[in-house]
Amino acid sequence: MNPDIVKERQNATFNVEKLTNILDGSPEKTRRRREIESMVLNDPDFQEQDPNFLSRSERYDQAVRKSAQMILKLREFGISDPDEIYYYKNCVHPDRPEPLDLHLGMFLPTLLNQATPEQMDRFFTPAWNLQIIGTYAQTEMGHGWWRCSQRASCSATTPTVLPALTSEDWRPQATFDPATQEFVLNSPTISSIKWWPGGLGKTSNHAIVLAQLHTQGNCHGLHAFIVPIRDMDTHVPLPGIVVGDIGPKFGFSEVDNGFLKLENVRIPLDNMLMKYAKVEPDGTYVKPPSAKLTYGTMVFIRSMIVGQSALALAKSCTIAIRYSAVRHQSELKPGEPEPQILNFQTQQHKLFPVLATAYAFTFVGQYMKQTYNRISGDIHEGDYSGLPELHALSAGLKAFTTWAANGAIEVCRMSCGGHGYSRSSALPDIYVEFTPTCTYEGENTVMMLQTARYLLKSYSQARGGQQLQGSVSYLSRLQPQPVSAGVPPLNIQDLASLVQVYQLRAANLVELAATSIQQELQLRHSQEDAWNSSAIDLVRASDAGLLSVPQALQVSAHIKELLIQLRPNAVALVDAFDLNDKKLNSVLGRYDGNVYEHLFEWARHSPLNASEVPPALTIIVIIKHNQLIGSFFPRSTSLSTST
Ligand SMILES: CC/C=C\C/C=C\C/C=C\C/C=C\C/C=C\C/C=C\CC/C=C/C(=O)SCCNC(=O)CCNC(=O)[C@H](O)C(C)(C)COP(=O)(O)OP(=O)(O)OC[C@H]1O[C@@H](n2cnc3c(N)ncnc32)[C@H](O)[C@@H]1OP(=O)(O)O
Numbered sequence: 340m341n342p343d344i345v346k347e348r349q350n351a352t353f354n355v356e357k358l359t360n361i362l363d364g365s366p367e368k369t370r371r372r373r374e375i376e377s378m379v380l381n382d383p384d385f386q387e388q389d390p391n392f393l394s395r396s397e398r399y400d401q402a403v404r405k406s407a408q409m410i411l412k413l414r415e416f417g418i419s420d421p422d423e424i425y426y427y428k429n430c431v432h433p434d435r436p437e438p439l440d441l442h443l444g445m446f447l448p449t450l451l452n453q454a455t456p457e458q459m460d461r462f463f464t465p466a467w468n469l470q471i472i473g474t475y476a477q478t479e480m481g482h483g484w485w486r487c488s489q490r491a492s493c494s495a496t497t498p499t500v501l502p503a504l505t506s507e508d509w510r511p512q513a514t515f516d517p518a519t520q521e522f523v524l525n526s527p528t529i530s531s532i533k534w535w536p537g538g539l540g541k542t543s544n545h546a547i548v549l550a551q552l553h554t555q556g557n558c559h560g561l562h563a564f565i566v567p568i569r570d571m572d573t574h575v576p577l578p579g580i581v582v583g584d585i586g587p588k589f590g591f592s593e594v595d596n597g598f599l600k601l602e603n604v605r606i607p608l609d610n611m612l613m614k615y616a617k618v619e620p621d622g623t624y625v626k627p628p629s630a631k632l633t634y635g636t637m638v639f640i641r642s643m644i645v646g647q648s649a650l651a652l653a654k655s656c657t658i659a660i661r662y663s664a665v666r667h668q669s670e671l672k673p674g675e676p677e678p679q680i681l682n683f684q685t686q687q688h689k690l691f692p693v694l695a696t697a698y699a700f701t702f703v704g705q706y707m708k709q710t711y712n713r714i715s716g717d718i719h720e721g722d723y724s725g726l727p728e729l730h731a732l733s734a735g736l737k738a739f740t741t742w743a744a745n746g747a748i749e750v751c752r753m754s755c756g757g758h759g760y761s762r763s764s765a766l767p768d769i770y771v772e773f774t775p776t777c778t779y780e781g782e783n784t785v786m787m788l789q790t791a792r793y794l795l796k797s798y799s800q801a802r803g804g805q806q807l808q809g810s811v812s813y814l815s816r817l818q819p820q821p822v823s824a825g826v827p828p829l830n831i832q833d834l835a836s837l838v839q840v841y842q843l844r845a846a847n848l849v850e851l852a853a854t855s856i857q858q859e860l861q862l863r864h865s866q867e868d869a870w871n872s873s874a875i876d877l878v879r880a881s882d883a884g885l886l887s888v889p890q891a892l893q894v895s896a897h898i899k900e901l902l903i904q905l906r907p908n909a910v911a912l913v914d915a916f917d918l919n920d921k922k923l924n925s926v927l928g929r930y931d932g933n934v935y936e937h938l939f940e941w942a943r944h945s946p947l948n949a950s951e952v953p954p955a956l957t958i959i960v961i962i963k964h965n966q967l968i969g970s971f972f973p974r975s976t977s978l979s980t981s982t
């Protein structure tokens with residue numbers, strides 16, 4: 340154990356185990372989490388080669404092998420609780436999305452939420468047993484954006500009268516054919532090819548495909564269809580299915596994100612998910628109670644992503660803070676030993692806010708999950724009243740927490756200096772695997788605009804005298820104040836006072852956006868144009884805070900005091916996240932703090948060190964021997980074969 344890190348733990352002023360129990364929810368939950376963790380981490384079937392030293396295809400193969408083992412083990416140990424599956428999966432594939440994520444995270448939940456009992460028997464049971472492997476295909480090459488209900492322009496015609504049609508006409512179509520009781524699915528244009536779905540490229544044999552429903556000559560907007568894409572015995576693509584991998588990406592190397600072109604693919608009538616919307620055998624369309632229910636799985640994952648932001652931050656600051664406790668640099672005072680870099684105020688100022696945010700997001704993630712479970716329970720009972728708030732909350736928190744975490748991971752990486760740039764630190768991987776959360780499940784700006792839409796509606800209800808409930812109740816209570824009204828009193832030591840100032844600021848910003856829309860409306864006469872011209876106000880928190888200059892200085896001084904208070908407990912606070920070394924997989928973030936010897940050991944495994952003179956370098960040796968520098972290429976090749 341590194342002596343610095345030992346000393347850090349001795350200096351802590353609280354019981355780490357108790358805090359871990361609070362983060363987990365209870366001592367029993369901590370015990371169970373550790374039990375699951377040891378099932379995976381001590382299981383030789385999950386041994387792996389360090390993916391940093393593998394090619395993409397090797398990484399995919401290794402991930403598939405581990406995922407298949409995972410499914411067998413989940414069955415063997417009878418683990419079926421979604422939280423426990425999720426936890427088990429995160430230990431099997433720490434920090435790395437894997438080919439079955441979409442099957443577990445979106446295919447199964449979409450069936451649970453949108454399939455009829457008959458469809459549950461036909462699809463969910465085999466999918467649970469991994470005979471069916473599914474993905475969720477919504478995004479297309481040309482559009483990540485969809486409308487949940489039909490618009491007047493939605494047309495079933497072929498592309499011959501382009502100017503009269505909108506982009507919605509060129510989306511994938513599912514046209515009901517009553518003669519055969521089938522839907523015929525087509526991707527009418529290149530841009531309507533499904534693009535991005537995880538596990539689609541090579542792994543899945545079924546896809547939930549989101550397409551425009553056409554029946555009896557009418558278009559009814561976005562609906563979900565279960566489309567078999569590969570033969571269940573041979574895994575070869577079925578007729579009319581053009582499918583494959585979209586190629587290497589920034590990260591997600593283990594995942595076969597794919598493309599899918601549908602060419603007159605026929606599926607039976609009862610492959611449309613019909614818990615809510617229905618098509619009768621004669622082609623009659625039965626409306627769902629709410630068109631937005633089609634988007635339910637995205638709301639589920641958005642809610643989950645809030646907790647993922649917390650986990651990514653917890654990992655990043657554990658690595659950076661432990662490393663900063665064992666790393667020494669630059670004398671603070673001449674002649675004295677070099678201090679731990681964690682003693683530099685600037686290092687604390689980088690890392691302690693990340694630590695605080697990791698804690699805050701952990702609790703926000705728990706709140707989001709409870710809210711999701713409560714409101715989706717109501718929805719199952721037929722009460723849809725909570726859906727708008729759930730949508731606004733999950734969209735806004737998904738965007739807010741992922742943006743914040745995305746920036747903070749990079750702060751942690753840079754705070755580790757050069758070693759943060761090495762893949763051995765794990766920080767580059769955490770970043771590349773996390774950063775697409777800002778894009779997928781709804782691009783963050785687009786999600787913020789959805790939340791803003793809800794806030795503006797709530798604002799106008801509050802101005803109309805309605806008493807609002809839930810997360811927007813502050814709009815009824817607070818009267819937005821013009822900046823000229825001066826600054827509100829603030830006690831920065833008092834949480835209630837801080838919350839009040841935040842609420843007032845939020846109310847002011849909503850009012851600002853509403854005013855902008857009103858003004859734009861007078862100029863542009865179209866609600867949509869006025870909305871777009873106010874989009875910056877809608878999304879961005881204004882730079883005008885509500886604090887006076889002396890108050891801002893007071894905050895700054897208080898932050899410095901808090902840094903000093905936190906310093907003795909910094910390592911203990913990250914220890915409380917209880918991230919097992921194997922799961923953290925970071926040379927810099929090791930629990931024992933023995934960084935340097937393991938950094939050296941890790942580097943020696945680099946494939947470039949497999950031989951002292953890599954084969955490619957023999958050409959240099961040959962060139963040197965033949966003194967060919969200056970006239971090398973064609974002749975050096977023939978010389979190399981002759982020597
Ligand atoms: C049983 C289970 C077993 C095991 C599972 C257990 C554990 C899990 C284990 C493992 C899980 C593993 C990993 C996690 C899984 C996956 C993560 C990994 C990878 C991620 C892969 C990524 C996938 C994707 O990205 S899928 C594609 C996502 N795409 C999007 O999100 C598109 C975003 N676009 C939209 O949402 C819409 O197009 C839109 C932007 C909202 C616009 O739509 P529309 O034009 O219809 O909307 P309007 O603006 O006109 O608004 C109309 C109206 O509707 C309201 N609205 C909109 N959306 C919603 C909604 N979702 N819910 C409710 N209401 C909504 C909107 O507010 C308007 O209301 P008003 O008219 O009242 O104002």
Ligand SMILES: Cc1cc2nc3c(=O)[nH]c(=O)nc-3n(C[C@H](O)[C@H](O)[C@H](O)COP(=O)(O)OP(=O)(O)OC[C@H]3O[C@@H](n4cnc5c(N)ncnc54)[C@H](O)[C@@H]3O)c2cc1C
Nearest residue numbers: 475476477478482483535536537775778779780781782784
């Ligand atoms: C790693 C990864 C995995 C994915 N997995 C899946 C999957 O399994 N299944 C699936 O279906 N999809 C998947 N996706 C696709 C993902 O859901 C989309 O990329 C995402 O919804 C964003 O859509 P887009 O790419 O079309 O972005 P665009 O919408 O084209 O965004 C580009 C820019 O335009 C701006 N913009 C767009 N619309 C508006 C607007 N109305 N107002 C203001 N600004 C706007 C955005 O803010 C952004 O800056 C995945 C993507 C990634 C990166």
